[in-house]
Amino acid sequence: MWLTTKDGRHFNTDWMDDDEKKKYADIIRNEQEAVSRNIERIKDPSKKSPYQIWSEGHLSSKDTITEQYKAGNISKEKHDAVVSKMNAEAQKIAESMSDNFGNSDLYKTANGFVLDDGSKKIFMDDDGQIRKMPVGEMNTAHTKYHINAKDNNDKDRQISQNKTEAENLKNLELSKPVFGGDYKATPEMVQIVGETAKKMQEEFPILRKSFNIDINKNMDASGLVWDDKGIELRGATLKHYLHWKQPKEIEGIVAHELTHVIQERLIRQNGLPKYIFDGESKNYIDSIWNRAVERYVKDNPKFTIKEVNKIMANTYGDGGHSRMGGTSIEKMAVAVQQVYRGYGKVEIGKYVIEELKKEMK
Numbered sequence: 001m002w003l004t005t006k007d008g009r010h011f012n013t014d015w016m017d018d019d020e021k022k023k024y025a026d027i028i029r030n031e032q033e034a035v036s037r038n039i040e041r042i043k044d045p046s047k048k049s050p051y052q053i054w055s056e057g058h059l060s061s062k063d064t065i066t067e068q069y070k071a072g073n074i075s076k077e078k079h080d081a082v083v084s085k086m087n088a089e090a091q092k093i094a095e096s097m098s099d100n101f102g103n104s105d106l107y108k109t110a111n112g113f114v115l116d117d118g119s120k121k122i123f124m125d126d127d128g129q130i131r132k133m134p135v136g137e138m139n140t141a142h143t144k145y146h147i148n149a150k151d152n153n154d155k156d157r158q159i160s161q162n163k164t165e166a167e168n169l170k171n172l173e174l175s176k177p178v179f180g181g182d183y184k185a186t187p188e189m190v191q192i193v194g195e196t197a198k199k200m201q202e203e204f205p206i207l208r209k210s211f212n213i214d215i216n217k218n219m220d221a222s223g224l225v226w227d228d229k230g231i232e233l234r235g236a237t238l239k240h241y242l243h244w245k246q247p248k249e250i251e252g253i254v255a256h257e258l259t260h261v262i263q264e265r266l267i268r269q270n271g272l273p274k275y276i277f278d279g280e281s282k283n284y285i286d287s288i289w290n291r292a293v294e295r296y297v298k299d300n301p302k303f304t305i306k307e308v309n310k311i312m313a314n315t316y317g318d319g320g321h322s323r324m325g326g327t328s329i330e331k332m333a334v335a336v337q338q339v340y341r342g343y344g345k346v347e348i349g350k351y352v353i354e355e356l357k358k359e360m361k
Contacts, residue, residue, distance in 0.1 A: 050093045050113060051126035057089035058082075060108060060143045080304070087298075090145035097124045103291070103358075104147045110140035115147070148295055174201050175210035183215045183235030190215075192247050193233070196254040196340065203353070206265050206360045207258065228264035231257035252341030259333040259356075266359050276329060288359060289328035292335070292351040303346065311346050332356075 054060075062083060069079035094106045097115045104117040111134055112125035123133035177197045179190060193213060201207045212230030215238065226232070233253065241249040263276060263285055272281045293308050312331040315338075335352040338344030 049126060049128050050096060050124060053089050053093055054108060054113075057086055059086050059089055059145070062086050062143065062145075084301070087145065091147055093124075094145075094147040096128065097122050097130065102149050104149075106145045106147050107138070107141035108143045109137050111137060114138060114141060146294075148298065174198070174208050177201075177211050177213045177230070179213050179215070181214035181216045181232070181235070183217045185215045185235060185238070186242070189235075189238050189242060189250075192242075192250045193238070193254050196251045197258065199340075200255060200258050204258075204262055204356065204360065206262055206269070211258075211261055213254075226257050226260040226264070228261060228268055231261060233257065248341045252337040255340035256333045256337035259336040260329070262356055263329060263332070266356075269360075277327070282327075282329075285332065286328045288355045289332050289352070292332075292348060292355045295355075296346075296348045296351045308346055308348060312348070315345060 048056075065074070065079055065082050065086075068074045069076065090106050093113060094104060094115050097113065102117045104115050107114045107116065109123075112123060114133065114137065115122040115124075121133065121138075122130065123137065124130050177194065179185075179194070185193075193215070197207075197213065211228075214230065214232045215235045216232055217235055231254075237253065238250055241247065241253075267274070267276060267281045267284060270284065272284055273279055275281060276285065293305050297303055297305050297308060309326075309331065312334055313326040316330050316334050332352050335344070335346075335349040336356075337349075338347070339349035339353065
């Protein structure tokens with residue numbers, strides 16, 4: 001019996017023992033499978049090597065495209081379309097590298113790609129093989145893309161994750177908020193505020209440590225006060241919504257102010273300066289908001305990042321306080337407020353809630 005390899009070599013197998021025959025049969029089968037895989041890649045674009053995906057998408061020119069747009073050489077529509085395609089292709093490459101990763105950065109390197117989620121790095125060569133990263137590979141890295149965590153639709157894994165989260169919540173002691181203030185709050189008022197606070201404590205572990213809720217008489221119209229130790233609410237505002245039978249508006253107000261408590265506790269958790277409206281602390285809150293907006297726009301491409309920011313800024317104070325509303329600090333609080341009161345022009349609140357939870361240690 002004669003066997004022929006891909007490069008044309010002929011072997012007469014009559015003199016071979018069984019082990020020798022198996023060895024050459026395996027060589028030929030492997031070669032045939034490799035040829036078959038290449039044919040499949042040609043037939044199916046999704047089977048292309050990551051380097052093909054990368055080069056065909058011109059991904060390394062993202063900065064150039066942005067510079068051309070800023071210089072007025074290409075339209076916003078063209079810029080957005082090209083960048084959107086680049087981001088999608090980068091996401092495709094990242095997902096081929098790992099079935100389970102958090103928010104990560106994807107780098108193109110001299111020999112392949114590196115996916116870095118902050119705790120670990122995965123290296124894949126240009127042909128799509130996951131292997132040990134060559135020494136000094138990150139020194140050749142360029143063109144970084146931020147990759148959002150892959151949505152996991154695996155039902156069993158989701159059930160397991162839900163169980164784990166439920167157990168974690170059960171194991172965290174929930175300390176009731178302490179009510180105070182000089183306003184004679186009605187039992188219904190205290191009940192609505194207290195139940196909303198409890199809901200948020202259950203959803204956000206960082207609120208498990210008790211905080212103060214003061215309901216006061218004399219405050220400015222804009223005088224809702226907060227820090228990491230608690231919030232101050234205007235009794236007349238709560239009374240107004242109770243009179244008009246709008247308890248969901250009260251829930252929204254409480255959620256808004258407690259979002260600020262979350263922000264304050266996060267900056268302290270991370271050892272950042274206490275003044276939240278400036279410097280490192282402001283930049284930190286901005287980064288959380290920006291991630292939420294980027295994810296929202298990706299899922300809702302009819303909006304741009306600029307449009308979302310404008311809508312949320314003008315929503316603050318029912319459109320009357322756009323200067324303060326323009327901060328990420330307030331836009332984030334408005335987004336959570338909309339979730340708790342049950343409506344909003346842009347449904348970005350769930351994205352903000354997810355990003356806030358990711359930050360909690």
